[in-house]
Amino acid sequence: MSDFLLHAVTVTAIYALIAVSLNIQAGYAGLLNLGHIAFVGVGAYAVGIAHQMQWHPAIGWMLGLAVAAALGFFVSRLGRNLGADYWGIATLAVAEIVRTFALNEDWLTGGAQGISGIPSMWSSMSSSASRWAFMATVLVTLLAAAALTSRLGAGRFGRSLRLMREEPSLATSMGYDLVGLKSRATVTSAMMAAVAGAFLGHYVSYVGPDFMLASETFMIWTMVMIGGLGNVAGVVIGALLVQGIYISVPFARDFLGIGSDVAGAVRLGLIGCLLLACLLWRKDGLLPETLRKL
Amino acid sequence: MNERSEKDIDVRDVVAGYSAEVDILRGISLTVAPREIVCILGPNGCGKSTLLKTVAGFLRPRRGSIHIRDEDVGQIPVHRKVRSGTLGFVPQTDNVFGSLTTWENLALGGQFMSKADCAQRIDELCTTYPVLARKLGAPAASLSGGERQVLSLARALMPRPRVLLLDEPSAGLSPKTLAEVFEAISATRDKEGISVLMVEQNAMEALRISDRAYVLSIGTVALENKARVLMNSPEMRELYLGGRPH
Amino acid sequence: MHTLLDIQNIHKAFGGNVVLQGASLNVMPGEIVGLLGPNGSGKSTLLNVASGFARSDSGEVRFQGEDISRLPAHRIVQHGMARTFQLPSMPSRMSVLEVTLAADTRLHGVWSTLLRPRAVREAEAEALQQANQLLDALLLTPVKHLAASAISGGQKKLLSIACALMARPKLLMLDEPTAGVHPNLRRDIVQTLQRLRGQGISQLIVEHDMHFVREVCTRCVVLDRGQIVADCKPEELSSHPQVIEAYLGRAAADAAQMKAA
């Protein structure tokens, strides 16, 4: 059972990291990024490709961060003068284009087949020690990311993002460069997501185009919304809840002996209901963003 | 007949607010007699707009009662009151339909009138407010602040309501237009026999056409008197109306 | 002395609707210029053009001798020109104080926020002090911890003035700063603006309240249908036939004349 707990904690922490990264855009800057998963995909593919090309994993990481940052920059520039929901769909489109690219360019990404057999991190250790070490790495990264984002949110950068989120023309009239703010927020968040993606690639030992399905982004959004848009602790709790449901339903299925369609339905339905209930009765999430007392 | 039938608007001890915890109006009573123009004055944030919104029906009073022409309207939604011709309301901000043209805005005001009647009324108002005539085909979002103000007033006047609620109708109007608008308000009262409850910061101009005025202070009535009395009393001007030391 | 703001021959049309037709205007250092005109004459549009929120079809805007006509709005602010809007709207999940603080845009990058070097800490302390002072002066202290969207219409106007002042501009452009503001407070605003002028902040103010104009402005420019029809001292306005015809109206002019007499 401890192995399973290890698994649960590791996966949850990776997703929490993704959710925390999305929160920089969605929570602080109010950017409706529906293509966030593309950044995760880039990170995961980078370690996959590095493995395939037999490069050192560190090169894969660097590459992933760089490409994610570039993609983030591109996406934010794209939104230069788009309305919020239009930009949301545009990001969705970009993510789909990235996925399609991964799906078709076999020479680089393994096409529909994806890349499998990615080695785990710390693979020089024994199998179980490496699992513990990996979990620790992910947890430490998550903590660091949470601390960094909280600090960002509380400081001047966060304040300017929040102003942009709510009153863009007021922010402009104060002298903020909205495009610059957007790109900084998106690039920061993209790089964090790419780190999570790289972890995911190492952990699952596989990466494929399915990693970047739009529904994955929606799941991340669910975590952020349930927890509390704009509140880092809330977002982590959201990830915990959603991931908890995700992980436990297969056991419920074994236990109750239901079919897998029904199990899938239960999982999706539970998360949907949870999200809906949250939005209806606790619209700002379990731990809402509060007005900051100064 | 009870005493209420004398009043067009009768607000009694109304308590209301936006969130459950905070009361913005803390027991306000006021009346507007038929054919009367009543002005509400008071510092920013004291609850003038809130009062108007409560009378209109956007907010439900937590306590107290609101009667318009003898009918208890505390729980009746706004659109029903407007439909029945009881009420016209001009909000302080966001007072036009941005994506509709000026003409469509007016036509919406007259949506419960016959087509011919509506067209005629639009013509009438356009003669009163030539600004509008020039902008009939333009989307209201493109109008300047003052033009919007005029448009929203005209829209509210379309169906000739019996009671008119105006929230700072003069804000942002040029002196000339302001005079015209106040002129039109009092002319409408004279011609159509409506009663008006309006919020104003432009105290001196507004009092000129008002019969009575209430001064609010943090959600309560601080003072009520005839407009003429208020205007002519130096200390009241000093205290409440921003009279300037000369 | 150099002109601070020099607006030359601006033309602007929206679709077929010509709004500005060759409007020119300048502001000298130390001046408070009133921009008057009937509703819809193009005052706000001229302000928008000057501050980069709208692009003119032709014409030029110079600030301290530099051509800023093609700069984006936020760059213009950085040159020292701040503005307010005629219809202010405020964020709902930031407090009044926070919005005011946000108006100080120094050092808001990712790294300076993460590392918080001394310069940042000092700037923050200074901004906080300044914000508190401004809010106090504009009677916003009681609401400073409320959500900025939940204050009344007039208070929003005041808040936007506070924000504009936080940027320590050389030129302040205010679009109807006192519309909807209580008369008592209007007096305070008058004093604030005059004090600012004393500190060397020039101003360009769109305003309809003639009392205010007379008290504050050193010069008035009147716009009608996109053209400048008068440029004179405030007290000369009420004897200017075109201004009376288009803007003041008989009655107001008479009243003003009477008071002047």
Place this chain on the structure above:
Amino acid sequence: QDVTIGAVLPLTGASASIGEDQRRGIELATERVNAAGGVLGRKLRVIIEDSGGRAPTALDGAKKLVTVDKVPVVLGEYSSGITIPTAQYVIKEGASHLNIGSSSPRVRDIGVGSFSLIGLDNVSAKFAATDVYEQKYRKAAFIAPNNAYGQGVAEEFKKAFEALGGQVVTSILYTAGQSTYRRELQQIERSAPDVYVYSAYGQEAAIINREAFDLGLNKTQWYAIYLTMCTTDTPAQIANGQLGMEVSSIGPNGKSYEETYSRKYNEKMKSAYGSYAYDGVMFAAAAIKQAGSTDNAKVRAALSEVGRKFEGVTGEISFDQDRQRAVQPYLRMRYQNGAVVSR
């Protein structure tokens, strides 16, 4: 305490019908083993995880089997594209993998610890190419899924067919999981072939067949590689007359399997793959017996041992040096009146 092994199957998704057939095979085998007293004196239990036809889900399932249930052997999946990553994960974690339904040549490269009970496509595609060529077709248009399986079979078929003197005029790999393949069909139609050679997973094949029908492409002959896979979900009227080949699912001593199946489920076998799953369980049980324990390393060694020669219902199974089934018989078939019949 039961002896447990694991399986990852496509119980939902495009290959759900075949996944169900595999599940039945597993069920029959478990019953059989337990009726005969189980393994190591304990009951045998097979824990089945659904892959949903998607690699990430399959990996989740495999992860649970290996880390939580700690099974020594994982069977499955069906699609090569999913089998390969799943198997790589399983063997990396030290457990062993039994391939019971994937045929891509790349399965060979998964690594030590992975064993195939079914033949790979270097043989089957040659078989199909010869068959098509012998039917006097010379210009073939080819369509198959874009994954390890489709890529492999496309390549092998083209090689074999052109070696015989035929020509593959277009070859299109479709992306799994779409709701329409109309555009792909319109593309291959442009090449005016005299036979359409295709291979597709159950529900995807159903869409392809119906849309081909709507576009009038069925006027030309269709030839299915792995015919039962391609027709399980297609309406009989539409699939009628298709030619094809299939793995031989019932070997010399497989009659009893066929009979138990139709007795238990009241219908004929839905595809050719249930019997391979059956053999998978029997094979694993034999290995555990031989290893005398459920220890990963011992079971892995025993699997090689059992694979020297194993009599399964699908015929005799023996591994080549890469742990792949060495001999795999295939059948020539035709779809007629709602059933697949030998020709």
Place this chain on the structure above:
Amino acid sequence: MFQFFLDVLIRTADLALVAVGLSAVYALVKFPNVAHVQYAVIGAFLTLTGQRMGLPFAVAMVVSCLLTGVLAVFLNTLVFRRLLRSGPAIAMIGSLAVSMVIVALVLGIAGSRPQRFEFDIVAPLVIAGARVSHAQAYSIAVAVAVLAVFTFVLYRTSVGRSMRALASNRALAEATGINAAAITNQISFVSGALAAVGGTMLAMTSDVHVNLGTDLLLPVFAAAILGGLGSPLGAVAGALLIAIAETSVTNMNFGWLVGQPLAFLPVTYIGAASFIFLLVALIFKPYGLFDREVRRV
């Protein structure tokens, strides 16, 4: 060429019915309702159920439209109206949640296996050398008819004007005497019913399955956005443009480029192609091609 034209038309019909409703409701409630595409799924399944219960197909479809319309109204009053009080972004995420719940219900009740309407299998029609199945022909005809009626209602009746007023400023609309709730319900009903028609038509030409809506999501949104959200006729035009983009990309023979008689772009690139098309359009027209709104500070 005629085949190309027909293919474009078929795809347009599929997308337009759903996109139109999406855009119309957007105009009113100012958030993109992700659950809208799931109404199409529900419509398809209800029609299927009706047909299996022995109703003639047309009757089953009408019943399904009514029920889906009612469901849309129901969701609108119970869920979306409340969510909207917290702003459009919340409402959009809420619609995502509703969408998940709907998919979960359909998955739980009907399973993930595709199902088919009971129609006789008949050979396709051949018109001027182009082939179109009976189902597709019906679906084009129904789409054209339904859209014509819808357009009439929107631009020729006073409901249309009230609707646009409501979209522009809700509080003011109420102050003008418009019953906001009633109008929103009417439009929700119509859009739900339209989506049900769209879903049924789509399912008629392919399958009734749970992913129907999810597959539609991206192209439908692309169409609605391209046309300018809130502009229903824009959505139809958007659908047409997306259909043209998709169809021409896959029909283009790139053989001359690579020196082979026939070479096509992989079909999976069509999604990407229409998205690139969308992105480019948005760069030049940030609020869609048919946006007419005036924005000023």
